[in-house]
Amino acid sequence: MKIRRKNTALVSACLSFCAVALLAACTATMGAKAPSSQNGNTSQTAKARLYGDYLAASYAHQLxxxxxxxxxxxxxxxRVPDDIKLGQVSMLSALSANDNVLARALAIEVYAMNPQDGxxxxxxxxxALSKGHYKKASIYLADSNDGTGLDDINGLMQGWVEVGLGxxxxxxxxxxxxxxxxxxxxIGSLQKAKLYAALGDSEKADEFFKEIDTIGISSIESLLSQVRANLAKDDKDKALALLNAFAAKNGGALTGPVRLYLDMLAxxxxxxxxxxxxxSASRALTEPAFxxxxxxxxxESAEMFLRLALQLDPKNDKARLFLASVLEDMNRDDDALSTYMKIGEKSAYAVSARLSEANILFQKDKDSAAIQLLENVYETHPSRVTLDSLGRAHLIREDYAGALPYYNKLIASMSDAELQKNPQPKYIRGICLERLERWEEAVVDMEYVLKYQPQNADALNYLGYTWVDKGVxxxxxxxxxxxxxxxxxxxxxIIxxxxxAHxxxxxxxxxxxxxxxxxxYSPSSATIVDHLGDVYWKVGRKREAEYQWRRAVSxxxxxxxxxxxxxxxxxxLNAASSVE
Structure with missing residues (x-):
């Protein structure tokens, strides 16, 4: 259960009170962690306010x-404008809050104290770059050398500033x-490839694209850059060949930017x-950030660079999608959800955004809203991806009757060759059929999976377990x-x-x-813990059996x-037969 966002005034009041009470201890022990106060004449009240703000910020970060x-x-x-470390944390926090105006104001103060601060x-x-002020941007970005990872990020931006300067x-x-x-x-080679392509030097551009593609770094960004380069020189056939080759290797590229390009060309x-x-700088930052x-x-570094990427190009939905994913990883689901929702329906990343939104809604126990969202995205973006997502949503809710029609439709849309290569839809439909007590049909699907994937541990386990449970x-x-x-x-x-079976x-x-x-291996599985309780009962360890059953209930x-x-x-144990 996530902690709800607290009222900021209440947080401040509570922690300011704590700060007064703990002031002496804080002053003695917070040392490197807390902001320093250089003025020995600062009043105790001012110190209390300083520590109150600092502790409130730390607590808000935890929330x-x-x-x-x-x-x-x-x-x-x-309160302590000469504390550069606190200034750096303040800049980072302003970026995290998506307050670019405040971040810039704080950056001006920190830069004045230390012009080498990355x-x-x-x-x-x-x-400056976002506004096309290339000379001004170069003042800040050129020769960045503060010894942090920001040197490379600033170097990427500076490269595109130089392009702007000619x-x-x-x-x-x-x-x-x-x-x-x-x-x-x-990543630098990718920028060089893009630049050579823009300059019309296809031979040099292809040399760097080949280097990138051989390693497999930023493969989609490289592909789309090559497609655009070929379209720029009116070679639509080469652009289509690149897109179709990628789609053939990746399940048809049913959603995303490759599919969008294919549809637009068609x-x-x-x-x-x-x-x-x-x-271009926005895209350059997006790749290493994620x-x-x-x-x-x-x-935190990933978030910072993605927010800079969005400042450079607010229409960069790839950066927005990546940012929302990072926010999820940081357990900031509300921020992630609002970020996903900013990706419009015509975006190449719309389907990914909507599916991720639905996942967050499921985690918040808003199942009906999540299902409705998935139904909407299937209606606006019909594909096997959105169809499978709807089926899985019902499956996770143990609504097997609701899931079955989607998997019937998904399987019907696939050729024999596609199903033989990827029989997973048959496996999932088999689960639905077994749970609906349509056992003979379920066996047919499971045996189909094992015919083409004899090493499929999940199918082996499911079919074997079900036979054991039925005693056949x-x-x-x-x-x-x-x-x-x-x-x-x-x-x-599986164990x-x-x-x-034993x-x-x-x-x-x-x-x-x-x-x-x-x-x-699976201490939080109610089914497995329940089974352990059953076997303890059978071997006479009845108190331990009851303990395991109580655990399973929780x-x-x-x-x-x-x-x-x-x-x-x-x-x-025998009482179970009356309700099974």
Missing amino acids: GDSRARSEYYSRAFA LSRAILGAS NQDAALESFTQLQGGKYFEL AEQEIETEFTPAQ GYYAVQKRY KLGTAFEMIRKAVALEPKSGA DSLGW YKLGQYGQARLKLEDAVE LDPTDKELRVLKAKLKGG
Whole structure:
């Protein structure tokens, strides 16, 4: 359960009171963490206010309230304007709150104290670049060398500033001098490829594109850049060939920018091929923000660079989509949701945004709203992706009757060759059919999956477990489950199936060992914990059995499981038969 955003005035009042009470301790112990006060004559009241703002900002950060965090850090910095570390935190907080005006104002103050500060230079440089003020931007971005990762980010922006100034050689040099290792070397190569393409030097551009594509860095951005380059020189056939080759390797590219480009070309619509230096810089920042920093779980850095990218180009929906994903990773679901919602229906990233919105709504237990959203996106963007998402939404809610029609439709839309290559829809439909007690039809789907994917551990486990649970084909079922365990030796669900198979055969000693192992791997599974309770009862460990059943009740069991568990807790294992 997420903590609700607190009223900022209340947070301030509460923490200011705490600050007064703890002032002496704070002064003695917060040292490197808290802001420093250089004026020895500062009153105790002023110090209390300073620490109150600082603690309120820290608390707001814990709550994920970016706006309150920014407000209180900027207040604290205003009280000690010579504290550069507090100024840096205030700038970062303002960016996180999407307050570019405040971030710029703070950056001016920090830059005045330390002209080498990388963050203030990035903020001021991005602001100037976004307005086309290239000379001013260059003052902030050129020769950035504060020893942080911001050097490369500023270097990427400076390269496109040089393009705006008409200094192509200086731009290429800026892209060459990135110091962040092989990844940033390749990001620099991508910028050089784009620049050479814009200059009409196809041979040089292709040389750098080939280098990038060989490694596989930023593959979609590289592809789209090559497509635009070919369209710019009226080579539509080459552009289409590139797009179709990518689509063929990626399931048809059913949604996203590649699909949008294909649809636009089919409709003979014009694709934008030229970007301003600010737009190009925005895309340059987007790639490492997500592909490097977010991948390494350096989420605050990723957020900062993505917000700068959006300042440079507010229409960069790829950066917006990535930003929302990062905010989710930071458990800031409300901010993520509002960010996804800013991606319009005509955007190449609309489907991804809507599916992510629905996922957040499900997490907030707003299932009806999530389902409605998925139905809307399927209506406006019909594809196998949106169809599958609707089916999975019903499946997760254990609405198997509701899920089944979507998987019937999905399977009907696929050719035999496609199903043989990807039988997953058959597997999911098999689950729906089994839960709806249409067992014979379910077996047909599961056996189809195993015919074309004999190493599919999930299908082996599901079919084997179901046979065991029904007490049929036990020998075959055992072999299937053992094979599944060999394929996935750390899967609690699969080990549970093997333990349950032993249980069904009355081999309670072996069942206990396997089920104890299963619980170690999946301690929060109500089904597995319930099974362990059953086997404990069978071996005479009845108090432990009751303990496990109580645990299972607390682990969000299905409605049917909950009824059975309550019966067992009231009347023992045999009482379960009266409600099953």
